Amino acid sequence: MSEFKSGFFVGGESSNGRVLIVDDEPDIRKVVRMTLQKAGYDVLEAENGEKAIEVINSGENRLLLDVIICDIRMPKVNGIEAIAYFRQNYPRVPLIVLTGFPDTDMATSLLRQGVVDYLVKPVEGDKLKASVARAMEQRELAHL
């Protein structure tokens, strides 16, 4: 895994990075938080795309957010709409899709749009952490 840490650039942070999990299921947010916190990440949560946009636009998150993990099927602003917003407004923040529904066409389309990974639930903790680590490397490259 890269030694890069977002805190290194903005100061004051000691974690491996800051990850936002966007999912309408509290249980999913809970296990993703559990897995990533044990791997040393700060984890933020949003229950839909609308909340996620609020989170990323609030305070230091504009600068400190390293990775977004996003579900697709959500109320209000769904994953597709949220991802389009993130790609347009925060193109340097890597995105991972974590969805319950395997859809090849959607996966291809999202990967073409620059999504780092398309993970289908249930995904093992190691695989999720590896995916986040890959995304962190992309984040690092984006800063160079």
Added chain:
Amino acid sequence: MVATSSPGAHLRRRSERIEPVPASPPIRVAIVGGGRGGTALLDALHQIGTIEIVGITDKDPTAPGLRRAQEINVTIYERIADLIKIPGLNLVMDLTGDPAMKSVLQEQLMPETDLVSGQASRLLRTLVQHESALQTELLHAEKLAGIGSFAAGIAHDMNNPLQLILGLAENLTEETDLDAVHLQARDIIDAVKRTTAICRDLTSYSRRASLRQDCLIAINGKLDEALKIARYAVALQDIEIRKLYQPDVVVKGNPDELLHVFVNLITNAVQAMEHHGTLTLETKAMADATQVRVSDTGSGIAPELLGRIFEPFFTTKPPGKGTGLGLYNIKNVIHHMNGTIEVESHVGRGSTFVLTFPSESSAGERTTPP
């Protein structure tokens, strides 16, 4: 078919009960024999607008055909002679299966009345039973075809608890705090129960409609059950759902078939709204009828299409997305329940499907569990 217009420039109303105006007077039919054959024929002929069933008779006052006749307001005659001498009667159908009945009837018939008896009536009864079996098969086939569209919803609802189970189980391999272990084990058990409930709902829904006799159905509970199933087919999270339920409303029919009707109507309504809008489910018991209204605030139905929506294989969906049998099957189920279905639609503002059933008294009768 005749469409009656309602107030408003674009509001259109269509009832599947309004049959084409017949060019000639209806065929007036009398049924002799209220056993299984007579009941099946009564049900079949009752649905045809160009046939008028003037009455039915059976020597056994408890014959099922007589009970059915009472339900659908067909006159019951105690004496054969009174029935077959009705002026203007075109046809007598002998479904008694009694070889002696043919000659008895022939002696008493008016000259202008024809008789179907013996092997001819056996053939007719076989055709009616075959048609009824086909309808059942068609309903089931359409239901199974619809379940294909549940894939996204099922995957979503199954894989989310599976993710929780996997995540917690992985954590448990390293967890040392006993309280946390207990808590997470309980979460896993709850998640497994949720997953099991999904399988139970779907296997129950996908089974063939039971052949048991019609019973009283608690309609509010059936609408709630349909909402649970419909959410596999369509995303409901951005739909505002208004339930205007009158308590303890019941109708008589087959609960499996009625569930299918409600799932179809709710799915259509949500699709018409493109997943944003208000779905209103309303039940109302009136003096002589029970009404269910399913309304959406979606795109509405174009006036030129409104007259065709109950036709078999008519669909506005792209190829492979709809069988065109949904509303056709709904119409048949509602007919079987002696009800009517009407639609009011306003392009750009939405549609309301109004189901009206004969009123039922719930006193002392069996209802399906909610």
